[in-house]
Amino acid sequence: MKEKIIEARNLTKKYDDFTAVNDISFQVEKGEIFGLLGPNGAGKTTTINMLTGMAKISAGKIYYDGIDLTKNMKKAQEIIGVVADESNLYDEMSGYDNLCFCGSLYGLSKTERENKAKDLLNIFRLNEAGNAKFKAYSKGMKRKLTIAAALIHNPQILFLDEPTPGIDVASARQIRDLIKTLNEKNTTVFLTTHYIEEAERLCDRVAFLNKGKIIMIDTVNNLINAAKDENLIEVVLKEKISEKVQFALKLNEEFPYVNCSFKNDDTLNIISSKQIDISPIVNHLSSQNKFIIEARLHRPSLEDAFVKWTGIEIDLMKKEKEKK
Amino acid sequence: MKQSIAFWNILLKDMKNYYLKPPNISWGIVFPFAWMLMMFIRTRTVFNIEEVFSGIVAMSILFGTTSMLSVTITFERKSRSFERLLLAPIRMELLITAKITGAILFGIFNSIIPVLFSVLYFKAAVADWTMLVTGIILLSIISTLLGLFISVSAKEVFEAQTYSNFFRFPMIFLCGLFIPISALPVLIQPLSYLLPVTYGVDILKYSITGDNALSIVLDLAFVITFCFVLFYSSLFFIKKKWII
Ligand SMILES: Nc1ncnc2c1ncn2[C@@H]1O[C@H](COP(=O)(O)OP(=O)(O)OP(=O)(O)O)[C@@H](O)[C@H]1O
Ligand SMILES: [Mg+2]
Numbered sequence: 001m002k003e004k005i006i007e008a009r010n011l012t013k014k015y016d017d018f019t020a021v022n023d024i025s026f027q028v029e030k031g032e033i034f035g036l037l038g039p040n041g042a043g044k045t046t047t048i049n050m051l052t053g054m055a056k057i058s059a060g061k062i063y064y065d066g067i068d069l070t071k072n073m074k075k076a077q078e079i080i081g082v083v084a085d086e087s088n089l090y091d092e093m094s095g096y097d098n099l100c101f102c103g104s105l106y107g108l109s110k111t112e113r114e115n116k117a118k119d120l121l122n123i124f125r126l127n128e129a130g131n132a133k134f135k136a137y138s139k140g141m142k143r144k145l146t147i148a149a150a151l152i153h154n155p156q157i158l159f160l161d162e163p164t165p166g167i168d169v170a171s172a173r174q175i176r177d178l179i180k181t182l183n184e185k186n187t188t189v190f191l192t193t194h195y196i197e198e199a200e201r202l203c204d205r206v207a208f209l210n211k212g213k214i215i216m217i218d219t220v221n222n223l224i225n226a227a228k229d230e231n232l233i234e235v236v237l238k239e240k241i242s243e244k245v246q247f248a249l250k251l252n253e254e255f256p257y258v259n260c261s262f263k264n265d266d267t268l269n270i271i272s273s274k275q276i277d278i279s280p281i282v283n284h285l286s287s288q289n290k291f292i293i294e295a296r297l298h299r300p301s302l303e304d305a306f307v308k309w310t311g312i313e314i315d316l317m318k319k320e321k322e323k324k
Numbered sequence: 325m326k327q328s329i330a331f332w333n334i335l336l337k338d339m340k341n342y343y344l345k346p347p348n349i350s351w352g353i354v355f356p357f358a359w360m361l362m363m364f365i366r367t368r369t370v371f372n373i374e375e376v377f378s379g380i381v382a383m384s385i386l387f388g389t390t391s392m393l394s395v396t397i398t399f400e401r402k403s404r405s406f407e408r409l410l411l412a413p414i415r416m417e418l419l420i421t422a423k424i425t426g427a428i429l430f431g432i433f434n435s436i437i438p439v440l441f442s443v444l445y446f447k448a449a450v451a452d453w454t455m456l457v458t459g460i461i462l463l464s465i466i467s468t469l470l471g472l473f474i475s476v477s478a479k480e481v482f483e484a485q486t487y488s489n490f491f492r493f494p495m496i497f498l499c500g501l502f503i504p505i506s507a508l509p510v511l512i513q514p515l516s517y518l519l520p521v522t523y524g525v526d527i528l529k530y531s532i533t534g535d536n537a538l539s540i541v542l543d544l545a546f547v548i549t550f551c552f553v554l555f556y557s558s559l560f561f562i563k564k565k566w567i568i
């Protein structure tokens with residue numbers, strides 16, 4: 001077991017009678033990218049707000065590095081950087097001044113914060129815009145500067161509430177790469193997202209959150225594996241098979257522990273409830289002079305897993321987001 | 325040390341972004357002139373400077389600070405940049421003190437022009453300079469804290485503005501500036517004594533003419549008590565309402 005840097009125990013948040021986050025528990029390991037994935041109103045922002053001292057906790061406890069800081073979130077704020085779901089820098093100030101000001105809030109000396117601000121502008125490729133006012137930035141640039149501002153004091157943990165909301169593909173990709181790089185340099189990342197592909201691409205571990213409850217929590221691979229009911233290997237042959245039914249029948253006799261069928265004229269589907277050793281099948285095919293050009297394991301995606309465990313229609317979730 | 329860096333930079337940023345902007349500086353200069361003009365029209369003759377001096381100073385401070393602070397804080401809350409401050413590892417007491425210090429200094433700045441003008445041009449005689457300075461500082465603090473209190477309830481910038489006026493205009497008539505409190509209807513008089521500005525104005529009157537309504541010790545005690553009450557009750561509501 002790796003060292004845990006954050007632990008939430010039975011966290012609950014109530015707004016009057018409404019329970020936004022309902023008794024959730026989880027741990028974040030040092031050095032990982034942990035993702036909270038869920039639809040609108042699942043309670044993602046509320047969870048981040050509790051973890052960062054921006055919302056009062058109705059019940060439960062929060063530990064940082066094993067220390068109970070539930071009642072002392074100011075202490076936690078020293079080691080965390082927070083990127084809110086919307087840009088919240090000063091419109092009238094330049095990018096550079098914004099970064100320096102944020103540095104001063106964490107007590108960085110003038111030279112420290114100036115150097116770090118220049119570094120960050122460099123890393124985020126915002127050098128040229130450094131002296132422009134924040135309000136003149138494009139959406140993607142604003143997002144990048146907001147992330148940079150959260151990094152000014154070298155936090156151990158970076159919280160990101162939706163890393164790439166409404167940002168074009170290229171900028172989103174750049175931001176994801178930056179998050180990856182940052183993580184490789186030992187920053188623990190806690191992010192929320194409703195983009196399943198984003199969670200799949202970025203996160204080591206993911207929690208599915210719905211209606212304030214954690215439904216599943218595991219590594220991306222385990223979540224996917226747990227979602228698949230069967231193993232499916234597709235074998236693509238160079239030449240089309242004319243008598244598919246008979247060919248498949250023979251294969252099934254030869255290898256009774258799998259179920260073979262043709263997906264189309266040149267693609268054979270091999271299905272089993274267990275893991276499949278395809279070498280004997282491949283050998284068999286080649287002994288019959290079949291030229292195999294590809295054999296691939298069909299991987300279910302995190303999306304399949306998400307749908308299976310939460311019962312949420314993905315298309316519906318995407319549409320809701322677009323409406324926003 | 326770290327906290328003092330944060331404090332200083334919050335103050336500096338507010339100064340640069342709000343208080344030292346040309347429109348605000350010119351406000352601090354033009355506004356007191358407007359008050360003087362009003363006094364002049366009111367008396368219709370060359371007015372007795374000692375009589376109106378404290379009024380001009382008090383109004384300049386009150387109108388310079390209250391809405392200024394409540395508007396800037398509400399604006400920052402609305403644009404969410406205020407979150408940055410709440411997210412920083414700075415004690416709330418210090419954070420709020422940093423935010424109000426800018427407005428307090430601005431209030432003091434607002435009083436400089438009327439004081440200089442009255443003393444240098446109208447040759448007003450100041451009986452007690454120490455008390456004048458003390459009064460100006462205390463009035464700046466109390467007007468700023470009123471602005472802080474307002475910003476706790478305002479959600480929109482226009483609300484902050486409206487609430488400020490809602491507080492300020494009745495205050496002008498109730499604090500004994502233009503109408504002595506004793507000349508007010510008996511039923512309204514207690515209201516006057518509930519207003520912290522009343523005591524601040526009395527300190528100013530004392531410092532200029534020595535002709536004030538209450539005991540100076542009482543004035544000072546009341547204003548300082550009001551400051552603490554306003555500061556801590558604002559803090560209480562901020563913790564309660566802004567971190568939900
Ligand atoms: N201040 C509040 N008062 C009352 N209810 C609130 C408040 N903030 C959030 N909620 C409710 O709590 C629930 C969770 O909200 P939250 O913002 O955490 O969702 P989310 O997962 O971040 O959603 P999104 O994807 O839209 O950002 C929602 O039903 C929301 O309406
Ligand atoms: Mg959210």
